[in-house]
Amino acid sequence: MNVSSWLNSAPIDRLDAELIVAHILGKDRTFLHAHPDFSLSEANLAQIRAFTERRALGEPLAYILGSKEFYGRQFKVTRDTLVPRPETEALIDTIKALKPHKVLDVGTGSGCIAITLALELPQTEVDALDISPAALKIAHENAQNLGATVNFAPSDLLEAAGQGYDLIVANLPYVDAKWDWIGPELRYEPQIALFAEDGGLALIKKLIQEAPAHLTEKGYLILEADRSQHQKIADYASDSFKQINPTDQTLVVSLCRR
Numbered sequence: 001m002n003v004s005s006w007l008n009s010a011p012i013d014r015l016d017a018e019l020i021v022a023h024i025l026g027k028d029r030t031f032l033h034a035h036p037d038f039s040l041s042e043a044n045l046a047q048i049r050a051f052t053e054r055r056a057l058g059e060p061l062a063y064i065l066g067s068k069e070f071y072g073r074q075f076k077v078t079r080d081t082l083v084p085r086p087e088t089e090a091l092i093d094t095i096k097a098l099k100p101h102k103v104l105d106v107g108t109g110s111g112c113i114a115i116t117l118a119l120e121l122p123q124t125e126v127d128a129l130d131i132s133p134a135a136l137k138i139a140h141e142n143a144q145n146l147g148a149t150v151n152f153a154p155s156d157l158l159e160a161a162g163q164g165y166d167l168i169v170a171n172l173p174y175v176d177a178k179w180d181w182i183g184p185e186l187r188y189e190p191q192i193a194l195f196a197e198d199g200g201l202a203l204i205k206k207l208i209q210e211a212p213a214h215l216t217e218k219g220y221l222i223l224e225a226d227r228s229q230h231q232k233i234a235d236y237a238s239d240s241f242k243q244i245n246p247t248d249q250t251l252v253v254s255l256c257r258r
């Protein structure tokens, strides 16, 4: 069986099929396009079929391949970490524009936000917290692999956090288990990284309460949340924060201390 006949018959999305074949061959997709006649060995095919079967059952490709690209870099992911999402890259752009000096990433997971910020903003000090020791282990590994300096520590939200941050960023769990558009892939991901009570806002509200004590006078709190939650978050935060991004199309909620 050659590359192109496998790809034409694979029972999954074309891009995913290409990424699986390229991964097994240790090549990139360009190689497949340049060599459609490349012959797949029986050993290759057995691995390709096993991965394809997992994908067909709904497992996220990132877990099958063990990594996911985020902001142009490859991050190791396991089922202990949420898979980095392309929509979360908007948090990075927002924060880069604010040029903070000292940043805290809460619920860092694979570390993709903290590590990307440390690499994109080399003058910025970056700390990161997560409640899950298993996730912190992966985050550490990612920082090491990518040559980023981030101080990781275990913490339930801001319990173990220091003070004097001019920016706190968090992509906390905000999915309400009742939402009907929830995709089948989510069942493979750590549920504590996805779901929250109170319409998905329980942890975000707790963070809004805790954050002022850890922020500088004009500090920012930058959150990811579903667009249907943005107004509720701004209203809830309005005693301590003002919202500084009224209506853009991203999932980013930017709050600034009043």
Ligand code: GLN
Binding pocket: 085, 171, 172, 173, 174, 175, 186, 193, 194, 195, 224
């Ligand atoms: N955006 C993710 C999703 O809907 C949720 C990530 C999160 O809860 N932080 O799949």
